Amino acid sequence: AQSVAQPEDQVNVAEGNPLTVKCTYSVSGNPYLFWYVQYPNRGLQFLLKYITGDNLVKGSYGFEAEFNKSQTSFHLKKPSALVSDSALYFCAVRDIGTSYGKLTFGQGTILTVHP
Amino acid sequence: GAVVSQHPSRVICKSGTSVKIECRSLDFQATTMFWYRQFPKQSLMLMATSNEGSKATYEQGVEKDKFLINHASLTLSTLTVTSAHPEDSSFYICSASGLWGRDNEQFFGPGTRLTVL
Numbered sequence A: 001a002q003s004v005a006q007p008e009d010q011v012n013v014a015e016g017n018p019l020t021v022k023c024t025y026s027v028s029g030n031p032y033l034f035w036y037v038q039y040p041n042r043g044l045q046f047l048l049k050y051i052t053g054d055n056l057v058k059g060s061y062g063f064e065a066e067f068n069k070s071q072t073s074f075h076l077k078k079p080s081a082l083v084s085d086s087a088l089y090f091c092a093v094r095d096i097g098t099s100y101g102k103l104t105f106g107q108g109t110i111l112t113v114h115p
Numbered sequence B: 001g002a003v004v005s006q007h008p009s010r011v012i013c014k015s016g017t018s019v020k021i022e023c024r025s026l027d028f029q030a031t032t033m034f035w036y037r038q039f040p041k042q043s044l045m046l047m048a049t050s051n052e053g054s055k056a057t058y059e060q061g062v063e064k065d066k067f068l069i070n071h072a073s074l075t076l077s078t079l080t081v082t083s084a085h086p087e088d089s090s091f092y093i094c095s096a097s098g099l100w101g102r103d104n105e106q107f108f109g110p111g112t113r114l115t116v117l
Helices: none
Strands: A003-005 A010-014 A019-021 A024-026 A031-038 A044-050 A056-058 A064-068 A073-078 A087-095 A109-114 B004-007 B010-013 B019-025 B032-038 B044-051 B067-073 B076-081 B090-097 B112-116
Touching: A003 A087, A010 A019, A019 A109, A024 A073, A024 A087, A031 A064, A031 A073, A044 A056, A044 A064, A044 A073, A073 A087, B004 B090, B010 B019, B019 B032, B019 B090, B019 B112, B032 B067, B032 B076, B044 B067, B076 B090
Parallel strands: A010 A109, B010 B112
Antiparallel strands: A003 A024, A019 A073, A031 A044, A031 A087, A056 A064, A064 A073, A087 A109, B004 B019, B019 B076, B032 B044, B032 B090, B067 B076, B090 B112
16 A cells, blocks of 8 residues: 655745655555645646656756655755745655556645745 | 646536536547545545546445546546535546656646535
8 A cells, every 4th residue: 555644734934945845655666756736726736756766856846856765755845935835735656566557645735935 | 738627617516416527638648537536625535547448446435326437538538426415515636647758647637616505
């Protein structure tokens, strides 16, 4: 079975400061890892993914994430937060061994960036 | 590329009626489509996975007779909520995979807000 945990329901940060949204995962094999962002009443927008290769992954809108196999983590980061980054963020994992590409999502983290 | 649309974006219906939601991959052939349900401020719950031309695979606890899924072509999947009741009110999101070279990714539709009165 695969699972994802986002330990923080909410993250608050001041504009211009760095932000981190945490994610840990559990899979039986090797993971595919994803971050998505959701704005109110909208679908999910893809931010970045880790499939293989460099542990530091760069994505859309200045976001990046670091894959840490020993800690089974994939934290989302941004050096300088913007008010427009305020949204709901989801981490998701797929076990490479699963059929049909089934994704498991974390419970989501509400990011609020204050002016 | 990799655009997924959903129709309608919002629907309000009376209790007991059936509602059909369409999910289309606009610029690629989706070998697999997924249907999710999301309650306010909660995560996405996978309801079912469908492959073109075959029966959908439902997640545990999801009533297949209540939520009918059809994936008749490589660009269209439909979710029909039969005899809808207020507790079926939710945000339904579809996703599609199968884009050549990125078949490990799912591309999400904008969602459909269902309100059952």
